[in-house]
Amino acid sequence: METMLWVIPALPLLASIVTILGGKRWIREKSHWLPCIGVGISFLLSLITFFQVWNRGTLHQVLYSWISSGDFQVNLTLQVDPLTAVMVVVVSGVSFLIHIYSIGYMHGDEGYHRFFSFISLFTFSMLMLVLSADFLLLYVFWEAVGLCSYLLIGHWYYKKSAADAGKKAFIVNRVGDFGFGLGVMLLFTTFGTLDYQTIFSRSGEFVGKTFPMFGIEFDLLTLTCLLLFMGAIGKSAQFPLHVWLPDAMEGPTPVSALIHAATMVTAGVYLVARCYPLYNLAPKALFIVALIGGFTVFFAATIGLVQNDIKRVLAYSTISQLGYMFMALGVGAYVAAIFHLVTHAFFKALLFLASGSVIHALGGEQDMRNMGGLKDKIPGTYWAFLIGALALAGIPPLAGFWSKDEILMGTFKAGYYVLWILGSATAFMTAFYIFRLIFMTFFGDFRGRHGVEHPIHESPPVMLYPLTVLAILSIFAGWMLGFPPEHGFIHTFLAPTLAETQGTAPLPETTEGGAGLMFFSILVAALGILTAWMFYVKRPEMPVRFAETYPSTYDWLLHKYWFDEIYDTLFVNPTKQFANFLWQGFDDSVIDGVINGIARGIDVMSAKLRRLQSGYLQQYALSMVIGVIVILGIYLLIV
Amino acid sequence: MPYILCFTVNRFMSPIPLSYYLVVSTLIFFIGMLGVLTRRNVLIILMSIELMLNAANINFIVFSYYLNSLRGQIFVFFVMTVAAAEAAVGLAVIVYLFRNKNTVNDDEFSLMRW
Amino acid sequence: MNLNWTAILPEIFITLTALGVLGIDLFYTRYQKDKTLNAIVTLSGMGIAFLLLPFLSAKTQIFTSLFVLDPLAIFFKMVFLISGSMTALISINYLKMEGFDLGEYYGVLLFSILGMMVMASANDFILIYLGLELMTVSFYVLSGFFKTDLRSNEAALKYLILGGFASALFLYGISLLYGVTGSTEISYIAGYLTEQTRTGADSVAGVTSAVLSHPLLSLSLIMLLAGLCFKVAAVPFHMWTPDVYEGAPTSVTAFMSVGPKAAGFVVMLRVLLVALGALEKQWMVILAVISILTMTLGNIVAIAQQNVKRMLAYSSIAHAGYILLGIVASARVLTAGSASVVFYILSYAFMNLGAFTVLLALRKEDKQTGLMVPAMDLEDFSGLSKRDPLTAFLMLIFMFSLTGIPPTAGFVGKFYLFMSAVDANLVWLAVIGVINSAISAYYYLRILVYIYMKEPKVVQSVDNSSSLWVALYVMALATLLIGILPNLLFNVARASVVSLF
């Protein structure tokens, strides 16, 4: 098996290539077969790998060396350590389920083969991202998943909003990746290699070293970590680069479930977890991670409270939950972060797929205000949704409770009380907004147009099976993996990875007050659900009254803190105005000097130099003669 | 046995120093080069190139003589073949240039520049 | 005399094919409408020669060591045959469209390949000179092949005069080298000069022997360099390149930018690294300066070009500069340096031929006559991605590769070159190389900007003949494959140069 690691990503890649090449002409509506089988087999292989890692520890495989020149080598190496093993199983498993789900969801779409090819390609890229054993490969596939995400968001490229959303995701991610790229370069100049093992084992040597930039001496490791974190912020849609994720919901729902909830957006969390040995040596960077995570948790949840688009609520929920993971990483609850990543992948995929099922049932309707009373019409979906919602809200014994509670506990124990308060408040809001969603969608009366009501139908089994599997996982995964708290399966399994990190300050091993905290968070969650019930079932007029009483707050939240507008005013418009100002206000020479100086200089030189080429044959001969004269002359002078 | 180039040859061996020949070949080479550089008529430029080739040929023969090796003479034989081939193609080019443009002056062919 | 005829079997095959092609034209003309048969015979001849190459025993010397068949020669002959067959493929329809569908084209093409193959195997300056002239004279004919096109005429004239001039310089250098060392045989000269180094070092420690510092040897070295630099189009012996490349038929230009250049470099490897290896201190400095001038001037002037064909000509000058950098590096790190040179030449062959092929395939409507004429200007490329996405994508691959963006052949090739320069303690040279490739991105990517971001300005059409597309696919695939699996090929390149020393 050790030598067969490459098969895991290779199968989806192969399926993708064959599907895109032959899809349009020959495979057509059977396009799902190859990707499903490919990803399915990779999932089985991932499971085998997982157990191997469990038994024998980290696996390595050098596929081939891409470039080798003297000491410098770029090897294509795959590596599976416990962290990767968890990721690989989650990615291939969720991906497999979503492939199956898509058979039903995308049925009849004109880009059927394209969709399956790209989603399979995405699976390949994501698997390579987590399997890679060095930063170069990580970076390459970091970009590759971004590209796949872009392609899939724009699946319905003829819809302007979809095309725009794809573009927005691409550009916002570019900002983060810029930092990430710089970080990787900094790593290379510091360590002379990009190999994980070498870097992590040697990172201790660089504690306290500084790096001069703009005349300021930055702490080397802190700077590196922050640059890497910039990439993570972009990919995991954390504040302030979160703006692309809600728009990304323009893509097909399976894409939202797979890429924008379960896998790709967690790549940032994976990155920070992977570089934990570095972060551990840079406490300032960790603090900033915790801060950004904690703020995002709260802030995204508040926006989620008032959104009306079913998928947008889930999108903000995703941002918020990812914030939990970063917060956990920042406060040192490493395992809790990965644990939450796993459980979140299950229940958030479940929620998205279930919402997809709802949308499917309503023929594309996404606005919750036009839903309601669907409980009896699509009971399967309802139950799946309910399980997902309970898991997200943090009701024991479902998955979300265990992981989220561990994060909050870790935060509390690490002494970040403010973050703990934010986190707990968010737990309340989470429960509120997700049950608001449930109540608005499944309870009460149907508020949509009558024409829509008629064809409401339960989704086909091919869509419900994945839901069932994910629902079961959402119920059981939490306590199977994470019970008892801090000593569960996942903790022992991930311990080797954590042990590799140097100077890890283990969390205080006290469960003192643990029960109290646990009880408190259950209470908070229950309170959230109750409030939602009050607002949307018992007295449905309350939200309206609430919005009327506090119009500015409501507006503020509804418009997502005006973030898009703020960015427009802060960055987009000033850039335009500044450009205008430069164009009109400044002398040409200033622009030339500052912005285009070098390029213009080369242009001028180019225009001058080309005049040497006079077109006269005999002058060409003369230039050869002059060349010989000069070389000989130098010779005479020197030798 | 190493062959070494000599300048001050024993007068009993040959009355003409090697360097005399080298000067002659160099002068012819330069006259040929001057022709290429200064003349406008492509025909004369071709002839000048032939002159340059001949200068190199003189070198070969001289060295062959002083080195006691036939190799230089063989080389000259091949150079002549090449010169003939080049002249044939070159003259063909000139003929069809003349047909198209009615001139054989090289500075009138500067359609392509910069 | 014991003759091992098998070693020159590929050359014999090429000669016979060339004669056959000319024969078809003589005796079969009235039965054929076009010259496809000639092309097929040409291709199959080259194919047979290509297939023969791996089966020949490497490291044989025949004709009293005039001719060697070492792995390096085999490698380069393969490069020539591949690029030659690609040229034949892309020429078939091009010649028809341009109205010069003559059978002699293929014959002369084969003769030029024969000349290159002789150069690759030559172990004697006599053979080098003859091979060089066979190749060059063929190209005089090929570049003037479009007889009614004034630009083609002019290209032939310029190439003829300057080529003759350069080969006279080269010959003068050979004659002086013969005088100093007493032989024209490369391995003999190498042995003689290294012996001189040794004995010189024995007699007076640290001082080069008198022969090595003999002024005539230096003079001959410079003249040889001038001749070779002309062939590979290095500054200041490059002036012919843009004009001739622009004027010659595009298929010929494509081949000219690859074949003769590669042949020039293989001779350079043999002459500089083997024959004059003892003089490395002398030529290294000259070549380093020439290399810098070449890539800088090539890249900078390319920016100002609006004619894509001419731009690619300047770009090929710049690439010669990169390769020269590798040769400079191999003065210090023999194997790594020359292996990177060999590797780059192969990568360059595919990507450059590919770029020229796209240029050749693209045609536009002439506003006045309404006929489809070759598209040459940057403007003609605008909006190609909308008209023909596949061609646009292939051009993207080639441009990326020429710029040196992974995962293409160009990136890996440049990487090896610059790495060998770094290994040779020539970091500054590598830095200049990197800066230059950054400059080059400006004009390569500008083409892509036109292709992908502008609206079409003229009516375009792309040659759809299957022969051309086979060649285009092969080149694009090779460009990508070399970029993805470079190590395999680099090992081959390394093995091929090890036999040199």
Place this chain on the structure above:
Amino acid sequence: MSQKNERILSYLLKSIKYPGKQQITSCLSRRDTSVKKYASFKHEEKDLTAFLIFSTLAILGALLTVTARNPIYSVLFLAMTFLQISGLYALLQAEFIAIVQIAVYAGAIMVLFLFVVMFLDVKEIATEKNFHPIAPVCLILALVLLGEFLVFIFYKPSREGGLSETVTAVGQIYGTAENIGRTLFSQYLLPFEVASILLLMAIVGAVVLAKR
């Protein structure tokens, strides 16, 4: 070695009053070409005179070639130069090459040139401006290069002292047709074949280009 070549050479040598002709012709008349027989051959002082005449005329001819107004004169002067160079070859015991020089260069190639000159409109060409406007600059640069060449040729390396002692005996090998032929068809067979292909290529190329 054909009788004919021999006659031509002796005729040539007679006509230019070559001082050492007695020796050379006698050498030619002997069929034995082994190198040893010529080892005792000695040059006479008068060689120098012949050398001076040949070289002066050659250089003069070359100068006139590149300066002549009319291409026809150029061709004729060039032919003269080739003849003088052939004389130099003969002085250096390269008989066969001397003959080929006359036959190929002064004969075939010059006739080809002459033919083309006649083919093109001579009168029109002759009346035009002959030199480029920047010819003086070229002249100066060429003189600089010439100076550099001469410095290279006459410059003596500091430790050259030991070199001249190891000079090998000069002029022991005769470039007779037989010697050349033997070497050419044994050792240099491959270049010979390549050269023949080159000629064939040139013919094909010339026909392709020049035919209407």
